[in-house]
Amino acid sequence: xxxxxxxxxxxxxxxxxxxxxxxxxxxxxxxxxxxxxxxxxxxxxxxxxxxxxxxxxxxxxxxxxxxxxxxxxxxxxxxxxxxxxxxxxxxxxxxxxxxxxxxxxxxxxxxxxxxxxxxxxxxxxxxxxxxxxxxxxxxxxxxxxxxxxxxxxxxxxxxxxxxxxxxxxxxxxxxxxxxxxxxxxxxxxxxxxxxxxxxxxxxxxxxxxxxxxxxxxxxxxxxxxxxxxxxxxxxxxxxxxxxxxxxxxxxxxxxxxxxxxxxxxxxxxxxxxxxxxxxxxxxxxxxxxxxxxxxxxxxxxxxxxxxxxxxxxxxxxxxxxxxx
Amino acid sequence: xxxxxxxxxxxxxxxxxxxxxxxxxxxxxxxxxxxxxxxxxxxxxxxxxxxxxxxxxxxxxxxxxxxxxxxxxxxxxxxxxxxxxxxxxxxxxxxxxxxxxxxxxxxxxxxxxxxxxxxxxxxxxxxxxxxxxxxxxxxxxxxxxxxxxxxxxxxxxxxxxxxxxxx
Numbered sequence: 001x002x003x004x005x006x007x008x009x010x011x012x013x014x015x016x017x018x019x020x021x022x023x024x025x026x027x028x029x030x031x032x033x034x035x036x037x038x039x040x041x042x043x044x045x046x047x048x049x050x051x052x053x054x055x056x057x058x059x060x061x062x063x064x065x066x067x068x069x070x071x072x073x074x075x076x077x078x079x080x081x082x083x084x085x086x087x088x089x090x091x092x093x094x095x096x097x098x099x100x101x102x103x104x105x106x107x108x109x110x111x112x113x114x115x116x117x118x119x120x121x122x123x124x125x126x127x128x129x130x131x132x133x134x135x136x137x138x139x140x141x142x143x144x145x146x147x148x149x150x151x152x153x154x155x156x157x158x159x160x161x162x163x164x165x166x167x168x169x170x171x172x173x174x175x176x177x178x179x180x181x182x183x184x185x186x187x188x189x190x191x192x193x194x195x196x197x198x199x200x201x202x203x204x205x206x207x208x209x210x211x212x213x214x215x216x217x218x219x220x221x222x223x224x225x226x227x228x229x230x231x232x233x234x235x236x237x238x239x240x241x242x243x244x245x246x247x248x249x250x251x252x253x254x255x256x257x258x259x260x261x262x263x264x265x266x267x268x269x270x271x272x273x274x275x276x277x278x279x280x281x282x283x284x285x286x287x288x289x290x291x292x293x294x295x296x297x298x299x300x301x302x303x304x305x306x307x308x309x310x311x312x313x314x315x316x317x318x319x320x321x322x323x324x
Numbered sequence: 325x326x327x328x329x330x331x332x333x334x335x336x337x338x339x340x341x342x343x344x345x346x347x348x349x350x351x352x353x354x355x356x357x358x359x360x361x362x363x364x365x366x367x368x369x370x371x372x373x374x375x376x377x378x379x380x381x382x383x384x385x386x387x388x389x390x391x392x393x394x395x396x397x398x399x400x401x402x403x404x405x406x407x408x409x410x411x412x413x414x415x416x417x418x419x420x421x422x423x424x425x426x427x428x429x430x431x432x433x434x435x436x437x438x439x440x441x442x443x444x445x446x447x448x449x450x451x452x453x454x455x456x457x458x459x460x461x462x463x464x465x466x467x468x469x470x471x472x473x474x475x476x477x478x479x480x481x482x483x484x485x486x487x488x489x490x491x
Contacts, residue, residue, distance in 0.1 A: 116382040123390020127362060130397050149394060
């Protein structure tokens with residue numbers, strides 16, 4: 001998108017990176033406010049009201065506070081891993097956001113293997129979580145990290161399988177082509193089961209309630225980021241809220257028709273769908289109780305994986321019979 | 325490829341690969357070594373990307389960086405005594421022999437094979453993807469199916485090993 005403005009590839013990369021980082025920061029500030037507001041309303045409270053209109057500047061004030069906080073490094077921490085972890089967790093998020101078609105002409109990178117890349121970069125984040133848990137040298141952090149990685153690996157499989165059924169329909173892994181194929185009807189109508197599996201998997205991938213055992217506060221303090229303070233903690237938080245945006249962007253692209261919609265411009269539709277899905281995930285968080293770890297794992301392996309495999313095979317058979 | 329034609333970005337990836345490999349060999353903490361290996365694998369993904377194969381790069385990241393490295397970290401942690409113990413020097417010398425042998429064999433294979441020169445045409449990634457899929461299910465079908473049988477055996481083996489430890 002910046003190709004017309006700057007010719008140089010390095011400048012383009014730099015400018016795109018800056019735009020994405022800016023978006024991610026604003027996104028996290030907004031989502032933290034939204035989460036606090038929504039959770040308050042679900043519990044018949046008001047939430048933040050004092051700073052700015054309806055408390056909108058509350059998270060900005062929190063961010064300034066976090067910037068000023070002291071950074072504490074545990075004495076027996078595994079220092080290189082401890083310091084690298086927030087970077088490794090955040091880096092793939094920046095790349096992930098750049099892959100989505102926001103409007104017909106508005107996307108940073110359009111690759112033929114865009115869908116594979118999204119999942120590939122999501123995988124790098126797990127290593128960062130592991131580094132954080134191990135580097136902190138704290139049993140709660142380590143337990144949280146192990147839970148997070150086990151859960152993420154388990155739920156990644158149904159997630160990818162349900163996305164694969166969409167590639168069968170669209171006959172492409174190019175995200176812009178998948179969106180274009182839905183110009184008349186969104187794939188949600190052809191893949192209701194796939195979309196449901198994807199949504200469950202997405203909530204689990206972002207480690208949010210009812211799948212938030214990696215940071216179950218009553219058992220594990222704060223899980224893998226227990227020992228992080230100040231801005232380092234904020235980076236984990238930023239990554240978590242950015243990941244919510246990314247999984248919602250994938251769902252919007254795969255099942256909800258991306259930027260397609262009547263009357264309004266494409267990018268408005270894209271963001272309406274993305275933030276609608278995020279609100280749905282927040283609704284889940286404040287409605288459902290947390291699952292136990294073994295329940296969670298057996299649900300992934302005995303229910304979601306077979307269901308998504310059946311969905312993939314069913315899609316392939318139906319396509320083979322009815323197409324051409 | 326003529327060295328003069330190589331774009332400087334390629335050297336970043338080569339540096340990442342070699343640096344990561346060195347880290348994984350030289351670091352004494354085994355967990356750090358695994359993360360060094362992760363860096364090397366990511367460097368290889370970058371090289372694939374540089375060579376215009378986005379699909380291979382994505383697969384490299386998905387399987388090796390996100391999958392294999394994480395599995396190795398898991399294995400290190402499950403073998404709890406290994407966690408922070410440092411490797412012995414004598415073992416390293418023992419490990420050097422097969423490593424050198426493998427390097428020698430690989431170098432021999434690479435140097436003795438004839439590479440088809442580049443046609444100068446950038447292949448379209450979509451057609452590459454399609455032909456990979458077609459060839460896997462036609463020409464290389466036997467190898468493809470054999471690989472899946474091997475993987476299935478590995479999974480069954482892992483389950484058997486895990487079950488035995490429980491009792």
